[in-house]
Amino acid sequence: MMQFQFNSDSSVMGTENVAERIEVMVREKLARFEDRLTRVEVHVSDENGSKHGADDKACTIEARPRGGKPIGVTDHASKVDDAARKAANTMAQRLDRLFGKGEKHKHEPRPDKVL
Numbered sequence: 001m002m003q004f005q006f007n008s009d010s011s012v013m014g015t016e017n018v019a020e021r022i023e024v025m026v027r028e029k030l031a032r033f034e035d036r037l038t039r040v041e042v043h044v045s046d047e048n049g050s051k052h053g054a055d056d057k058a059c060t061i062e063a064r065p066r067g068g069k070p071i072g073v074t075d076h077a078s079k080v081d082d083a084a085r086k087a088a089n090t091m092a093q094r095l096d097r098l099f100g101k102g103e104k105h106k107h108e109p110r111p112d113k114v115l
Helices: 018-036 080-104
Strands: 003-008 037-046 057-065 071-077
Touching (some): 018 037, 018 057, 037 080, 057 080, 071 080
Parallel strands (some): 003 037
16 A cells, blocks of 8 residues: 655645645556555645745655655646646656556567568
8 A cells, every 4th residue: 555645834735625635636646556656745835935926836746666766756836736736747757657667678579670
């Protein structure tokens, strides 16, 4: 079972159920990797604090593959949920590449070209 940990700074927690929403969304995006990951940590923050700014919400996701090095990605957006969605998509792509490497070598060798 993959562990899930959510961390945020105080300025982001104003939103209703932000932790639950983001956990559900990240788990959905990474569901196909769940048996290969021991833990996923999500950190959300507002880099400008009380000041408003474009793309000042940050979401960092760290995934820990079983027996491998942790992988981290960070994305920014003007809303926490959007930053988390972007980071989850990026993480899914990184995990596809990481885990896909082993799968790719299982196909049949390409026949030599005949001229």
